[in-house]
Amino acid sequence: MNGTFDDPDDDTPPTATMVDVAFPLEGRSLPRDHRLALADALDAAAPWLRELPGAGLHPVNLVHGSGDPALLSGRARLLLRVARPHAEALQRALAGRELDVGGHRVRLGEPHLRELLPHNTLYAHFVASDAADGHDERAFLAAVDAELDALGAACRRVCGRRQLIRGGVAPLGGFSLMLHGLAVAASLRVLEAGVGGHRRLGCGLFVPHRSAAAVGG
Secondary structure (H helix, E strand, O other), rough: OOOOOOOOOOOOOOOEEEEEEEEEEOOOOOOOOOOOHHHHHHHHHHHHHHHEEEEEEEEHHHHOOOOOOEEEEOOOEEEEEEEEEHHHHHHHHOOOOEEEEEEEHHHHHHHOOEEEOOOOOOEEEEOOHHHHHOOHHHHHHHHHHHHHHHHHHOOOOEEEEEEEEOOOOOOOEEEEEEEEEEOOHHHHHHHHHHHOHHHHOOOOOEEEOOOOOOOOO
């Protein structure tokens, strides 16, 4: 199974209410744990962004390694997930802007939209957990199951390793999470809604698992 949905009678996926706005990133480096610093920099550049319902910030993919700060690759992108009607204003507000991310200067290039397409398998790098300060995996999965039930997103879930990220007042604990066996409509609902809180810090945002190919891609 490659993660796609095979339906010979309908090869056009539904249109999502959310989109990812992708900005090329020009710069040398970022802190490895950059979510909070990047969110603060975006607040300074576009204060209204954090008030948009459902808006989320993807963490930037950095060059692998143990060094801190981490190098930015030439293909690095800043991705912001927002409701479709707000995408144009976001592009106008941030294109060409320079951000100070924890003392590291980066410039945002000309953006483009990335459509959210349903996949059989979705993955979130970090889903925040309020259960016992992010330590209790069983309580975390119970909370995840409750959210998935509310979304009508029946699937199999695989919990990854526990992580800590900077969260402002105190560190946030959570886990990576893979969802497998999602139906088309359920997959799209998960992509649009996410799971858990702290979307401003990029928590609970799902992307296609790397082994899955996009519908219509």
